[in-house]
């Protein structure tokens with residue numbers, strides 16, 4: 432399977448200029464090619480082939496006056512931009528044809544200079560890891576990278592991004608062999624909690640740590656302050672930067688914490704079942720649109736790839752499944768429960784239930800049933816066979832800053 436490893440990079444002023452023009456050129460190629468395809472489509476003409484676009488919008492464009500500056504950046508960046516556009520189209524077509532699972536994918540959109548996240552991609556011809564820990568990137572030079580632990584294997588591609596706070600990141604894709612953990616005789620169902628972050632079928636609750644809740648609170652306050660500033664004013668611009676910085680801080684901390692929690696769950700259990708919130712939002716009213724939801728899908732994604740990586744079973748339980756209405760003791764369907772009902776007594780067997788704990792137990796039973804029916808085996812098989820090309824973010828502990836008490840390695844050792 433493929434994992435992503437992220438490192439913070441610190442380009443100097445001239446490197447930042449080189450990267451800025453690469454971001455710009457990649458965006459122009461993307462937009463030029465997208466326009467050609469849109470116009471062809473509008474005129475009833477066939478889909479414009481990549482080879483034609485590559486010739487017209489990259490190779491030949493460099494010799495025209497208005498696109499001569501495309502020659503200043505790595506050709507790999509431009510080719511990858513076109514390839515990314517092809518992938519975006521393929522995802523869109525697959526989604527329309529119903530070949531793609533999950534959320535509907537819209538057609539590719541034009542990119543703007545004002546997009547919060549700028550990115551370019553390189554293949555192995557255009558970057559290399561240096562012995563001194565720096566990363567050489569074509570036409571930008573050797574980028575300084577924050578001290579990190581080593582990559583498990585040679586990377587197959589590199590994405591350079593700049594976020595809205597002006598931070599640069601290098602993200603490597605690495606093919607990883609599964610690291611199968613010793614088998615256990617324990618499984619767990621997990622429900623998205625109302626009061627806690629998540630509730631496990633054994634009755635324990637996972638709550639986000641106080642530092643994260645505090646950071647989220649501060650973000651909300653800064654957003655309120657931003658909305659009160661006059662449009663176009665200097666103070667508004669300042670407040671916007673503050674919000675962006677706090678946003679990044681919250682996202683980083685939340686991700687680190689999700690990694691910790693998901694690793695623990697995967698280590699402790701042979702099989703993990705979760706409720707799937709992605710299923711078309713059926714009957715989903717509670718906690719809708721909350722910070723909670725966004726966090727949950729990222730957390731579930733981590734559980735899924737770590738299960739695949741460590742040889743654990745993972746299954747999602749359909750949201751349509753009424754986990755909060757059924758008595759987990761006797762299976763009686765007790766009817767819908769309003770949100771404020773935290774505890775209820777089964778009308779059939781008299782068991783007193785904590786709402787969230789009962790739901791988690793139901794997720795566990797439904798998950799076991801799905802696995803016994805053999806509905807997830809194929810999914811796991813495809814993971815281990817490496818057919819799934821989804822790239823997932825690797826844990827920070829594996830890839831990010833060194834932990835306390837561990838020897839610090841300067842940068843990424845040469846591979």
Ligand SMILES: [Zn+2]
Pocket residue numbers: 758759760761762763777778779780781782
């Ligand atoms: Zn009952």
